[in-house]
Amino acid sequence: TLSQQAASGEMGRTTIIAIEFDGGVVLGSDSRVSAGASVVNRVMNKLSPLHEKIYCALSGSAADAQTIAEIVNYQLDVHSIEIGEDPQVRSAATLVRNISYKYKEEMSAHLIVAGWDRRNGGQVYATLKGLLTHQPFAVGGSGSSYVYGFVDAEYHRGMSREESQQFVINTLSLAMNRDGSSGGVAYIVTIDEHGTEEQVILGNQLPTFFDQ
Amino acid sequence: MEKLCTDPRTRGVSTGTTILAAIFDGGVVIGSDSRASIGGEYVSSKTINKVIQVHDRIFCCMAGSLADAQAVIKAAKFHLSFHSVQMESPPLVIAAASVLKDLCYKNKEELQAGFLTAGWDKKNGPQVYVVSLGGMLISQQVTIGGSGSTFIYGYVDAKYKPNMTKEECLQFATNALALAMGRDNVSGGVAHLVVITEKGVEHVVVPGDKLPRFHDE
Numbered sequence: 001t002l003s004q005q006a007a008s009g010e011m012g013r014t015t016i017i018a019i020e021f022d023g024g025v026v027l028g029s030d031s032r033v034s035a036g037a038s039v040v041n042r043v044m045n046k047l048s049p050l051h052e053k054i055y056c057a058l059s060g061s062a063a064d065a066q067t068i069a070e071i072v073n074y075q076l077d078v079h080s081i082e083i084g085e086d087p088q089v090r091s092a093a094t095l096v097r098n099i100s101y102k103y104k105e106e107m108s109a110h111l112i113v114a115g116w117d118r119r120n121g122g123q124v125y126a127t128l129k130g131l132l133t134h135q136p137f138a139v140g141g142s143g144s145s146y147v148y149g150f151v152d153a154e155y156h157r158g159m160s161r162e163e164s165q166q167f168v169i170n171t172l173s174l175a176m177n178r179d180g181s182s183g184g185v186a187y188i189v190t191i192d193e194h195g196t197e198e199q200v201i202l203g204n205q206l207p208t209f210f211d212q
Numbered sequence: 213m214e215k216l217c218t219d220p221r222t223r224g225v226s227t228g229t230t231i232l233a234a235i236f237d238g239g240v241v242i243g244s245d246s247r248a249s250i251g252g253e254y255v256s257s258k259t260i261n262k263v264i265q266v267h268d269r270i271f272c273c274m275a276g277s278l279a280d281a282q283a284v285i286k287a288a289k290f291h292l293s294f295h296s297v298q299m300e301s302p303p304l305v306i307a308a309a310s311v312l313k314d315l316c317y318k319n320k321e322e323l324q325a326g327f328l329t330a331g332w333d334k335k336n337g338p339q340v341y342v343v344s345l346g347g348m349l350i351s352q353q354v355t356i357g358g359s360g361s362t363f364i365y366g367y368v369d370a371k372y373k374p375n376m377t378k379e380e381c382l383q384f385a386t387n388a389l390a391l392a393m394g395r396d397n398v399s400g401g402v403a404h405l406v407v408i409t410e411k412g413v414e415h416v417v418v419p420g421d422k423l424p425r426f427h428d429e
Contacts (some may be wrong), residue, residue, distance in 0.1 A: 146362060149392060153371075170370065174369050178369070
């Protein structure tokens with residue numbers, strides 16, 4: 001119910017994005033967790049590691065999303081020991097999708113899974129409501145509606161690592177400016193064959209636009 | 213700006229829509245899509261014109277309930293032409309916007325219509341005004357409205373620059389409408405654009421197959 005949602009931490013009111021570039025992926029999120037009209041956490045990192053080179057972006061009910069991420073993190077650890085090497089991104093996405101689909105009535109969480117593996121390079125998977133699709137980029141959360149036009153116009157294949165990071169930062173900044181439920185700082189994670197890099201862009205370092 | 217009506221029986225035809233207006237160096241561009249739908253399920257018109265001329269150099273875009281918007285515009289046209297006869301000069305753009313605002317505010321209980329007003333007058337040059345659902349009137353350099361507008365807030369914020377040339381502004385407006393029509397299922401059809409400057413008024417219609425395409429189309 002609405003009052004139950006208001007009482008609990010609600011991360012569905014958020015902006016998350018993941019994009020593929022030539023050689024890896026970049027994930028990004030805002031940092032606001034709101035319960036109704038109150039911001040209960042203004043520095044929450046919604047990018048959660050599932051494995052060394054596989055991350056997921058959380059949205060929806062904070063509790064549900066975090067639980068799914070923790071369970072899949074455990075399952076991937078076991079799986080990677082069984083196969084004797086690093087897991088594929090598709091495997092991680094499938095594990096997330098299996099939980100989302102089985103508990104779709106009880107849970108409300110949308111995780112975007114992105115990472116790099118040796119077999120297929122950088123990949124982004126959306127797992128909304130139990131479907132599994134591989135996409136060049138994915139956006140989610142309430143703030144995503146405002147930036148569909150921007151990402152449709154600006155995304156193109158073959159972007160470099162720096163271009164992709166800037167694209168994610170611009171998109172998050174635009175969404176955070178328009179969506180009352182997104183805000184705070186921007187968290188970015190860049191994953192490629194060489195490793196995983198986490199960054200924080202503080203509020204005053206975010207790009208500004210013509211009316212600011 | 214507009215709440216999308218989901219019950220077709222009580223609300224009738226509504227313009228799930230995308231409208232925008234933007235000021236450039238020397239004039240203003242105002243435009244819209246051309247789809248009218250009933251309850252978001254049936255497209256009742258593929259080529260409706262939502263850009264209405266209320267005076268020589270003043271145009272309006274309507275959003276919300278089509279019936280309400282047409283009724284308000286009809287009354288506004290009358291008030292405005294009477295006003296310009298009394299003043300013995302063409303009306304100011306803000307006068308047109310104020311007339312719409314008065315009608316929307318005084319009848320806010322019964323109406324569900326919002327407007328963008330754009331035009332050129334001698335006193336203040338190019339201007340854009342927004343009259344929202346309850347009757348608020350504000351002036352902006354660029355503004356968007358309708359159900360499809362949510363998807364292009366990011367694009368407009370990023371790509372609009374003050375003092376663009378006419379060609380840049382037309383391209384910006386066409387791109388923005390095309391992007392919104394691509395994501396909003398109740399916006400579509402052709403893009404109607406009107407360019408208003410001191411010299412006059414120019415209509416541009418971009419049919420569906422000539423709209424800009426983006427990376428996944």
